Amino acid sequence: MAFQKDKQNVTASELLQALADGQDIHLSRCTITGLLDVNRLFDHNEKFQTDKLHVQVSENCKTLMLSQSLTFDKCVFEENAVFASPWSQPESVAVNFKADVIFNNSTFRGQTRFRNAHFCGTAGFDGCTFAGVVTFKNAIFKKDAKLRTATFNGYCLLGNASFNGDARFTNTHFAKGANFSGVNFGGYTDFDGVYSSSRAVPATEAITFSRRYGEDESFWRFVKQSAHQAGYYQLAGECFYKERCARLWRKFRGPNYRSLARSKKTVHWLLAVRLLPELIFGRLLFGYGERPVRVLLAGAVIIVLCAFFYSHPGTLTAYRQGTIQPSFLQGLYFSTITFTTLGYGDLYPSPNGLCRIMAMAEAVTGGCLMALFVVCLAKRFSRG
Secondary structure, X not given: OEEEEEOOEEXXXXXXXHHHOOOEEEEEOOEEEOOEEHHHHHXXXXXXXXXXXXXXXXXXXXXXXXXXXXEEEOOEEOOOEEOOOOOOOOOOEEEEEOOOEEOOXXXXXXXXXXXXXXXXXXXXXXXXXXXXXXXXXXXXXXOOEEXXXXXXXXXXXXXXXXXXXXXXXXXXXXXXXXXXXXXEEOOOEEOOOOEEOOOOOOEOOOOEEOOOOOOOHHHHHHHHHHHHHHOOHHHHHHHXXXXXXXXXXXXXXXXXXXXXXXXXXXXXXXXXXXXXXXXXXXXXXOHHHOOHHHHHHHHHHHHHHHHHHHOOOOOEEEOOOEEOOOOHHHXXXXXXXXXXXXXXXXXXXOOOOOHHHHHHHHHHHHXXXXXXXXXXXXXXXXXX
16 A cells, blocks of 8 residues: 655655655655654654564664665655664665655755665655755665756765766756765766756765766766866866776767677777877876976976987998997987977987988987977966
8 A cells, every 4th residue: 555645744754654654655745844853763663663664783883674666756855854764873774765766846945865875776866955964875776876957056965975876967956065975876966957056066085986978978068067066176177087987988989889789899990099199198298288297297298218229330321420339328318309390500400310310200200209398388377
């Protein structure tokens, strides 16, 4: 038998008793009054009938097993909605939702807590409005998590949460920021249109994306925009680099890559050779303008390698003196002035063999890398 209401006021005590009885919950456009706190089910003073309540007890934690489906469509929760342990004992209670949990277009006027919750089915929070603090810390979403067009007017805590299925946050609004520290995104991730109206930068320490298919592009774009708005330009630059790396990976794979046949995947990778210039120069060498040290290291490597070449006998000639005594120091000197296109004119490459070709190539490479280095510095120090 289902606990089903439409356009009615429902007390939190009624709802908790229905949960304890194992009834499916189907509420539409209802107002839930009172404190909806699952910890009340363990309080003997509340006098709930808990004979049918399935609870697993470990050393320091009680796990409440809810096997019924929960659907709250356009409902209003007047006070706190707590499906977690008390703040004073954060690890004492966990809730395991065995079936789908849907709160679409609902309004939470108090705190909303799902700390340590396990969502075995779909977790639907599309269009929800959260007025107070929201916590999904340590929560596990085994299937899809849908938080599209949601509004978090309070701070959102997602630390150490695990999204095993799709994580969809499209067009979600974090008014006072969010904490994504330690979050693991294991499936498809969508943060397109996500924004923050405050200067609070999302915390992203130790965040991981298990499937490195470029699906983290929209997430880093969101963090980049928040950091730039708050004036953290170095962090914005780092997020820009991660965003561009993710975009490059998405270009390599292309849309619907997983559904392609093996032969088409082979053709796809052969055609992806056209992206090698961006991979080599844009990402690895240039770092999309965020890695100027790489340009310096590349220049130093080229200078030293060419110096070894120029240190061989017969590769260099001196002005009015002919062939000189070869040495690594002489080769390093000539390589440096050639790379920097300085050219004192005291040493010349031998007209025999590959000497002049090597000198021309080094001069062109040096001019390009020096210009690239200047662009990197200008990009990094002219933000804001």
